[in-house]
Amino acid sequence: MSLKSIIPKTSKLCVIGGIFKSSFGVPTVARYDFTKNLTAGNRTNVAVSLGLAMNPSYLYFFHQINFSMSIDEGTFLQAIETGTVPELSIKDSTSRKNIFNQPVRLFRYFENAAIDSYHLNLNANTELIADFQAVLIQVADLVGVADIFAQVSLSVYEITEEEFIKSYKKEQHK
Numbered sequence: 405m406s407l408k409s410i411i412p413k414t415s416k417l418c419v420i421g422g423i424f425k426s427s428f429g430v431p432t433v434a435r436y437d438f439t440k441n442l443t444a445g446n447r448t449n450v451a452v453s454l455g456l457a458m459n460p461s462y463l464y465f466f467h468q469i470n471f472s473m474s475i476d477e478g479t480f481l482q483a484i485e486t487g488t489v490p491e492l493s494i495k496d497s498t499s500r501k502n503i504f505n506q507p508v509r510l511f512r513y514f515e516n517a518a519i520d521s522y523h524l525n526l527n528a529n530t531e532l533i534a535d536f537q538a539v540l541i542q543v544a545d546l547v548g549v550a551d552i553f554a555q556v557s558l559s560v561y562e563i564t565e566e567e568f569i570k571s572y573k574k575e576q577h578k
């Protein structure tokens with residue numbers, strides 16, 4: 405079954421995304437630290453807005469994800485600190501609950517990777533946010549690189565067709 409036969413034609417495609425930044429040595433010495441440990445003024449990697457306000461009467465279909473960084477993928481893989489796995493959490497700003505139940509573990513870059521997941525927003529109007537967690541060491545290719553940027557984007561269909569939403573709700577209650 406093709407995507408077009410699943411998603412109502414009246415659905416709106418939203419391409420959303422966010423950018424995360426880490427500076428070498430901030431806050432962790434000798435690391436690019438994309439974590440929640442930053443001071444309040446520098447918490448650029450926590451609760452980054454993805455640019456989508458979710459309406460409580462709509463159903464959202466997360467179709468694809470893209471993830472990359474401002475460094476080569478091979479360098480990214482070499483720089484991942486031993487014993488850690490970079491993770492991306494997509495959450496609603498009201499409950500801070502992860503949309504995909506668990507964070508997306510980032511073992512490589514993604515381009516148009518299928519995620520095909522529905523989300524029914526039961527909260528009042530809420531914004532979609534993301535948290536990116538990673539610690540990278542400075543490998544040879546990163547010597548002299550002050551800042552690294554990570555980028556995530558998602559293709560999300562906003563479904564407003566009432567009958568489709570009713571069918572989805574009915575299916576979920578089975």
